[in-house]
Amino acid sequence: MQTGKELIPHLFRTEYSKITAVLTKLFGFEHVEIAEDIASDTFLLAAETWGIKGLPDSPVAWLYAVAKNRAKDYLKHHKIFSDKVTPGLQNAHNGLYEINIDLSPKNITDSQLQMMFAICHPAIPAEAQIGLSLRILCGFGIEEISDAFLSNKETINKRLFRAKEKLRAEKVKLEFPAPGEIDNRLETVLTTLYLLFNEGYYSVSQNTTLRKDLCLEAMRLNLLLVENEQTNMPKVKALLALMCFHASRFEARTKQNGELIAYDDQDTALWDDELIQQGKLYLNLAAEGTEVSKYHLEAAIAHWHTIKADTTEKWQNILQLYNRLLLIEYSPAAALNRTYALAKADGKDIAIPEAEKLKLEKSHLYFSLLGYLYAEVDDKKAVAHLKTALKLAKSGSDKATIQKSIDKVLQGQR
Amino acid sequence: MTEFLLIFRSTPPTGDAVPSPEQLKEISKPWMDWIGGIAAQDKLSNRGNRLTFGGATVKPGAVTDGPYAEIKEIILGYTIVKADTLGEAVELAKACPVLAVGGNVEVRAIAPMNV
Numbered sequence: 001m002q003t004g005k006e007l008i009p010h011l012f013r014t015e016y017s018k019i020t021a022v023l024t025k026l027f028g029f030e031h032v033e034i035a036e037d038i039a040s041d042t043f044l045l046a047a048e049t050w051g052i053k054g055l056p057d058s059p060v061a062w063l064y065a066v067a068k069n070r071a072k073d074y075l076k077h078h079k080i081f082s083d084k085v086t087p088g089l090q091n092a093h094n095g096l097y098e099i100n101i102d103l104s105p106k107n108i109t110d111s112q113l114q115m116m117f118a119i120c121h122p123a124i125p126a127e128a129q130i131g132l133s134l135r136i137l138c139g140f141g142i143e144e145i146s147d148a149f150l151s152n153k154e155t156i157n158k159r160l161f162r163a164k165e166k167l168r169a170e171k172v173k174l175e176f177p178a179p180g181e182i183d184n185r186l187e188t189v190l191t192t193l194y195l196l197f198n199e200g201y202y203s204v205s206q207n208t209t210l211r212k213d214l215c216l217e218a219m220r221l222n223l224l225l226v227e228n229e230q231t232n233m234p235k236v237k238a239l240l241a242l243m244c245f246h247a248s249r250f251e252a253r254t255k256q257n258g259e260l261i262a263y264d265d266q267d268t269a270l271w272d273d274e275l276i277q278q279g280k281l282y283l284n285l286a287a288e289g290t291e292v293s294k295y296h297l298e299a300a301i302a303h304w305h306t307i308k309a310d311t312t313e314k315w316q317n318i319l320q321l322y323n324r325l326l327l328i329e330y331s332p333a334a335a336l337n338r339t340y341a342l343a344k345a346d347g348k349d350i351a352i353p354e355a356e357k358l359k360l361e362k363s364h365l366y367f368s369l370l371g372y373l374y375a376e377v378d379d380k381k382a383v384a385h386l387k388t389a390l391k392l393a394k395s396g397s398d399k400a401t402i403q404k405s406i407d408k409v410l411q412g413q414r
Numbered sequence: 415m416t417e418f419l420l421i422f423r424s425t426p427p428t429g430d431a432v433p434s435p436e437q438l439k440e441i442s443k444p445w446m447d448w449i450g451g452i453a454a455q456d457k458l459s460n461r462g463n464r465l466t467f468g469g470a471t472v473k474p475g476a477v478t479d480g481p482y483a484e485i486k487e488i489i490l491g492y493t494i495v496k497a498d499t500l501g502e503a504v505e506l507a508k509a510c511p512v513l514a515v516g517g518n519v520e521v522r523a524i525a526p527m528n529v
Binding site for chain 2: 316319320322323324326327330334335338339342346354357358359
């Protein structure tokens with residue numbers, strides 16, 4: 001009985017999204033809630049039945065059989081609904097009809113991919129895309145999603161409800177975008193996956209297990225794209241490479257209490273070499289075609305960071321990669337990181353005036369950078385900047401890190 | 415924010431020597447660092463382009479070879495930045511690597527047309 005209870009949450013995540021995707025494809029996106037309900041009911045029954053009778057021989061097959069029966073029941077009892085949905089599948093036979101609900105691996109994968117395009121739709125805001133992805137594509141509970149976003153259940157429920165309404169109004173369908181449109185729609189999907197990964201990687205939630213799960217889900221969905229011929233563009237592989245490189249440092253970058261360990265302080269023995277090799281593989285596969293996307297550049301930078309040693313070559317290369325990244329798209333994070341790389345490559349004297357020009361006065365990271373740059377150059381200024389950073393920082397973890405930097409500078413003065 | 419066109423001019427290089435990869439890297443670092451620095455301030459509007467040395471000049475009744483029939487200097491390339499004032503744009507231009515090789519930067523505000 002114990003094993004059953006542990007197994008169910010894991011199965012829920014993986015199989016809930018598959019069942020929901022297939023049923024939504026069958027019913028149409030406008031009936032996505034029915035698909036979700038059937039999937040939820042299936043798991044409810046599993047929890048009740050397996051608790052009493054023990055685990056079936058093949059839990060997944062059991063789930064699929066129950067889901068299929070519930071879906072068929074629903075179609076039979078809602079004739080108008082089923083007349084619209086199943087004309088192609090109907091096999092009139094003495095007034096009864098057999099509905100084939102295709103839970104083959106191919107249809108599951110295709111349905112999930114099409115669900116990704118439906119959810120990562122430019123008509124709804126990015127945070128709604130992530131929320132819906134987590135709920136429908138990843139099987140996360142509302143509570144987990146609110147924890148990830150540091151929000152509450154009411155807000156999340158409203159957000160998801162409104163998003164579904166909007167998608168229904170847009171008459172979104174579960175289908176692959178037309179060949180001419182795919183590149184465009186893929187941009188939105190990749191942005192959502194990138195943001196989803198970042199939620200896990202940089203989230204201030206204390207729940208480290210949840211954060212890791214968010215990253216793993218982003219990688220899983222990215223892999224679905226890579227494994228499909230219509231969507232395996234170089235930039236899709238580059239994004240996966242980027243995620244692999246970042247994920248390789250999971251074990252080394254957080255303490256038990258969720259506090260972040262800075263890159264320079266990490267124990268490289270805890271870096272996952274297998275993930276690094278996976279990243280290199282995808283980065284090599286991404287090196288085709290003519291497009292150098294921002295994901296290519298970020299992955300290349302992340303690749304350099306898998307080597308801890310501080311060499312001129314490393315930092316000159318990273319500097320040029322950030323230069324090129326900023327040419328494609330400006331972001332405060334890229335601007336700050338570029339300036340840090342400039343300091344490492346060409347020295348603080350050159351980097352300080354550049355940093356002063358950035359004027360990102362609302363960002364604690366900006367003042368942390370200035371603090372780092374001025375340390376051992378002008379300690380008084382360094383401490384002043386770090387104190388500003390301390391005031392602007394919001395999370396306990398960030399404040400602790402900044403305080404440590406302040407202490408370090410003050411100690412150096414003695 | 416106004417857009418400013420930066421036009422880089424210099425005397426054209428003599429000879430046909432093609433720079434080696436190392437030389438190219440040496441030449442490109444100052445340019446990439448300068449443009450990257452502008453981009454980091456979120457003041458880059460368009461990276462711009464280099465111009466090839468060949469070309470033509472079309473005048474009424476005549477087409478002459480290349481841009482350097484009469485002038486000593488040629489336009490090497492252009493970039494578009496954004497700034498609040500001409501003074502700001504000029505500050506950005508002061509660090510342009512073309513100045514180190516005796517060239518110059520013309521800074522012109524772009525006057526948008528209301529079409």
